[in-house]
Amino acid sequence: MSGQENSGNAPAEPKPRMLTYAQALNEALREEMDRDSRVMVMGEDVAHWGGGGVFAVTKDLFNIFGPERVRDTPISEAGFAGIGVGAALTGLRPVVEFMWVDFSLQAMDQICNQAAKMRWMLGGGADVPIVYRAQQGAGRGNGPHHSQSMEAWFAHMPGLKVVLPSSPYDAKGLLKTAIRDNNPVVFLEHKLLYQVQGEVPETDYTIPLGQANVLREGKHVTCVAVSIMNKKALEAADILAAEGIELEVIDPRSLVPYDRETVAASVRKTGRLLVTHEAHERCSYGCEIIQCVMEDAFDYLDMPPVRVCGKNVPLAVAAELEFASIPMTDDIVAAARALARGVDLTITV
């Protein structure tokens, strides 16, 4: 306690505890492993590299929980993804890490044919409590095999839940929920979010899946932004606000289950929908979001919905090319402006 805080004034508000997104994930893993001895972590370089994980998400876990529960695997994505399924069927609750989501393509049979279908195939006779964690996304010049966003692949497959946290607070609360879920959950982090700081309570809290988060209210344009695109959407909202356009920014947080009602309610208010994610535009989750609105709130739409998404092209290393393939803040601003044409801004300014 500093002298100043003891000077007789009203006690200072306790400073919010700030953690990075990576630290928040790490805390979630640590708490869940403490809480339930069946929880184990396995993947490439999760135990020793840099003290635990290439992105430090599994930092120190080896020292706390030992080699059985924090297990470095060989580079065998299909193998350890499927070993996770067998372990989940027979008493463990594995958290399996793909160092890069791009590598999960090696393991698609295990994830989509084995993990996803098992419960249904057995007439409900099996729990498959497994979490597949991976980081994804562009922005670091990692190139075509290390920069993709793959949520639509997994969301397409019945039997998988798909979660994409966009803040440290959500990262901790959603990962804890995912680990306690008795179904396979694909948990997709964004590589550029790992160092982002945010308030994270020390308490044991969880965030239910299927509950969207309205990050900023606005009455002119609804913007559904997936994962890191929330950051860019909020930047865009500031720019647009100066012009009198109010952007309502919604983070769905999970795509399966998906909170279509929160989005529909917003569109009923704004009459305009913009969807943004880094994943390629074609056959993307954005298409699903738009279709849900068409079914739920078609009569309220004043303009055709708009996608501000990744181009249908692999991701390059050159910054000039990479940033030309993914949506940027300015793209959201331009699209929102076009959508807002015809809105009588004089009412709000």
Place this chain on the structure above:
Amino acid sequence: MAKKKEESPKGWVPVLHRPPKEVVAFAAERLGEKPLAELTGLSTEALTGMMKRMMLIREFDSRCVTLYRAGYFRGVTHPYIGEEAIAVGAMWNLTEEDYITSTHRGHGHVLAKGGDPNRCMAELMAKATGYNKGRGATLHLADMSKGILGANGIVGGGMAIAVGSALASRMLRNGKITVCFFGDGALNEGILHEVSNMAAIWKLPVIFMCENNIYSMSGTVDAMVALKDGDFLARPNAFGIPGIVCDGMNVIDVFLAAKEAVERARRGEGPTYIIAHAYRAMGHHVGDPLDYRDKREAELWMERDPIIVYAGILKNEGLAKDEDVESWKAEAKATIDEAVAFGESSPVPDPATVMEDIFG
């Protein structure tokens, strides 16, 4: 003018695969002259139980062929006829708590592990009372309560699951072991390479039970499987996994091979690999044209029909008489009659339930 139909493509004659003499001879040597009880450590009841179970599987799958042809099943079905000794010989070393993963040709494994014939048959008829509520049939039979982690519609699909259950058993210290069944066709699935390696580095209690029935659909081991000097065990040995060859048409030889492997696993000494040589007496599935193999082959192999071979052994030992075998056959028939009746009288799944059980 229509072309004359040829029996096989011009210029191509199927290889005649004969039972491997050396394997049969080796089995005979391993079995030796000792009485069965001494050789196996099994009671008379357990020894005759193996015979009864093989006969049950044979009766089940023979009936499946008839029912399939009569239009009782949707999709396809894959008989295990000719390979019964492998499932039964292996399973007689396991407890109900131990795990197995099965294959595309899984009826025999499920029944050998104690699966309920009624629920199996109901499943093949895609009824609501079946093991999978009519959702999976031949390729997905499973019973978690009996450690049957499922047949699999993907060739090699059970391999990683098997190593995963072995990992869980090791970590939970529950003493259970897992037998991973797979066929020669799955020898060429890449996942086997990955999980053999992990089973070996982590010394997991898993047994890789390779059923060489010669055929992967129409492909044959000699055409499809690269082996150093023809040695199947060269593959597992490359991982430092010890291997055992056995006669997959002699249930006692399979039992002894599996016994050695199971004991190693229970001692914590890691995985073992067994190659059991047998023959797929029928087609890949019931509708297989079988125009790619020599017509004499099945006859040649089924002179060594595992049920006939074992009946001979039991009779030789004085553990069974002809009339015993006859009455066991009648028993198996009655059990399957009941299973068919159960399946036929069971309700079809309610379409309203289709979206149930995706998540729980």
